[in-house]
Amino acid sequence: MKRRDFIKTSAIAGAALTLNFDGLQAALANNTMTVEAVPDLVAVMGGEPVEMLDKALEALGGIGNYIKKGQKVVIKPNIGWDRTPELAANTNPELIKSLVKKCLDAGASKVTVFDNTCDNWQKCYDSSGIAAAARDAGAVVMPANEEKYFKEVSLPRGVKLKSAKIHESLIEADAWINIPILKNHGGAKFSCAMKNMMGIVWDRRFFHSNDLQQCIADICTWDKKPVLNIVDAYRMMHQNGPQGKSAADVATIKTLIASPNIVAIDTAALGMFNQVKKLDLESVGHIGNGQSHNLGSTDLQKINIQRIRI
C-alpha cells in the first residue's frame, strides 16, 4: 500500500506541477525512482474485465500517469463487426465504459470513441454495445463512416505506407489509448494492438494490396503513438476470425494486458494465444516488422513484466 500511495502521490504531484511550472521535465526527472518502478507490461488473469483493468492500471501507477488534466483523449476500441459482445469480435463494452470514466475522472476535457468499422458502422456501434456504453460514461461517440472524417498524415518512416488518412479525432487528440480485443485473423493471422491501428485509417484496401504485414507496422510508426495499449483477452476468438461464426470460436481466458509498448504487448498476447491455438511469431509478420521499426522488442526477457493473478 505504501508504495502505491507513494506512486499515486508523486503522480498527482507531477500532474499538479505540469499546471504551474515550465520545468516539468526536471520535476519528472527527479522522480526517476517512480518511473522505474512502473512495469513495462502488466498482465492480469482470472478476474472480470473491469476488475482486471483496475488492477492493471493500479500496477501501472494509475491512469493519471497517462492522461493529464485538460487533455483531449481518444479511446480506440475494435468495433469492426456487427456482433454482440459474447462473440468476442469487438472490444468488451464494459471495459470501454470504465476506461472512459477513468479518463474523465483523471481530468480529460473530452473523451472520444470511434472505429472505422468493416460491417455497417451503425450496426457495429449498436450490436457491440460500445456506443451505448461509451455514451453512458460521458464520451463523444464519433462516426468514422466517411472519408471526410479523416485527414492526410505523412508517415516518413513507413516502408510501404508513406502516408495515410487518419481519423480527425486522433489528429486533434492530446493522448489516446489503443484498446483492442485479442483474436485470430484470416488475413493478418492475428489481431491485437498493432492490427487495431488499421481502424484509425480510412483506406484499408491499400493495406491489403501493398503488403498487409508491412503496412500494419508502418501505420504504427505514426508520431502520435497511443500512450497506452490495453488488450482485452477476457474472451478470445481463437478461430474463424476476425468476425467469427459462433460462440464455438470463443475461449474465455479471462486475461487483460496493458503496456505502452505495442510490440511487446502483441508478443505477449501472441504467447497467450499460443496456449489455445498454435501460431508462430514468424507468420504474424507485422510484429517482427514493428520490431524492425524500433517500435519495441519481441524479446520479453528485456522488459519488466508484472503478472497478477486474481
Added chain:
Amino acid sequence: MKKLNYLKWLRVFLAAIIFIPIFLYFVDFRNYSPESWSHLLKIQLFPAILAGSIGVLVFQFILALLFGRLYCSVICPAGVFQDIINRIFCIGKKKKKGVRRFTYHKPNNVLRYSITGIVFVLALFGFLWLGMALDPYSNFGRIATNLFRPLAVWGNNFFADILAKADNYTLFHVSVSTVTTAGLIAGIVALLTFILMVVFRGRLFCNTLCPIGGLLSLISRYSFFRIAINKEKCISCGICEQTCKAEAINTQDFTVDTSRCVDCFNCVSSCKKGSINYTFKPFYKKEEKKTEESVLAYTAPEAVSNSRRSFLATGATVAATLPVISTVAHAATGEAQKEKVNPITPPGSLSLDRFKDKCTGCHICVVQCPSQVLRPAGLQFGLGYMLRPYVSYYDSYCNYECTVCADVCPNDAILGIDVEQKVTTQVGIAEFFLERCIVETENTDCGACSEHCPTQAVHMELYKEGSTLTVPVVEPDLCIGCGGCESICPVRPDRAIVIKANTVHQRVEKPAEEEAIEIQIDDFGF
C-alpha cells in the same frame, strides 16, 4: 353548401397522413422510419395487383364503388404529388391564371383504356416494362429516391458539418452511392412529365396514361357517392369547371364525368352558390336518372357506347401490338444475354425471371437497404432489367442477417423471408481467381475476402508448403453470395474474387454449429 366545405379539407388531411410517411420513407437515409410504414406501400394498387393481395384489391374496389376515385387524391403518392405541384404552381398567381386555369375536355377513352388494357395484358404475359413506366406509385418512388433523397442528404450533410463543430454527432455525414445514371434519368423524366402535364392539363396523367386511373375509372363510373351539379341552383358561372383538375366538369351540359373525377372536392369549395355537391346517387336508382336526366352525373348512353367502343379498340390494339412487343422484348433480352453477365437479384426474389415479372422499379428497397448494396440498373443487363435493382458489390455487401429489402417490397417481387431463410439463400457463388490474387502476384498476406465472409465459405488455407502465407479457398456449398469477399478484394481492375449470379436462387445449409470446447488457461504463456 357550407356544410360540405369540410370535404376538401378532409381530403387534404387524409392525403397528408398517407403521403407524408410515404415521402419520408423514400427520402429516409438513416433508416429511422418505422417498418410499419411499408404497409402504406402495400395498399398501392399496382403493387397489390402484382403481389396478388386480394384483401387490398377488394378494399380498393369497394372504396371506389362507394366514393369514386378517392384513391387518386388520397392514397396514390403520385396523385398527391401532382396536387402539390399544382398548389406550388398556383402560388402568387391570380385565380384566373392559377387555380381556375382549367376547362372541360372530352375524355380520351380510346387512348386511356387502350393503355390500361395493354399494360395489364402485357403484365399477364410477364412483360412489365409498360406497367413499370406508367405505374404512378413507382414513378413517384423513382422521383423521391433519385432526386429528393440526394437533396435531403445534402441538406443533412450541411447541418451535420455545423453540428460537428460543437461535437454533436446526432447528424452525421452520409453519402448516397445508390443513385445511378439510369435512376436519375428515370426520376427526372417522371418529374418533368408530371410537372408539364399538371401545369397544362391538371390530372391528365391520371386520366390518360395511368393504368390504375384507367382501372378505377371503370368502377368510379358507378360510384354511390359522386359530384353532381344541381341544375336549379346553378348560375352557370363556370367556376367549378375552371377549378377542376380532372377537367371533368362540363358546365354547359351540367355534367360531371365521374370516371375522371378524382374526388378532390375543389369544385365544391369553389361554388359560391352551393350548387355543386358530393351526393349519394347510386347508379341503380333509375328513377333519379329519369327525373334528373340533365344531371348526367355519369353521362349514361354516351359513356356506355364510349366504353364499348374503347373496349373494342383496346382489344384490337392489344391483339395487334402484342406479338410485336414480345418479339422486340425477346430480341432485346436475347441479344443482351449473349455478352453480359446476369444481375444478382435480392435474396427473396427467388429467380431472375420471377423478379423481372414482378418488380416495377419503385426503388424502395434501394432506399431502405442499410448497406446501400442495391442499385437501379441501367442497360448493362439488357433492356429487360432496366431500372430494376441489382445487388452491387462495388463497395458494399449484403449484411448477413438483414432482410430489409424483403420486408419493404410492396410487389412481393422480393418475397418476405425471415433471417433463417435469408442466411440459407444463395443468390450467387463466389468465384476465386488465384492468378489475380495478391498472395500470388505480390507474395504477401491479404485475406480480406475471408475476413468478411460470414459463413467462412471463403477460408484461408496454406499457400505453399514451407510458406507462412495463406490463400482463400471457396466452399460453394456454404457460400450465400453476400459479396463480402468481392466488395473488399483490393485487386483492380478485375477483382480476384467475384460473385457469379444464380439466375435461380438456391438453398444452402447453414454452416455446421461447432461444439464449443471448454478451454481453460492457467498460465500467461509468456
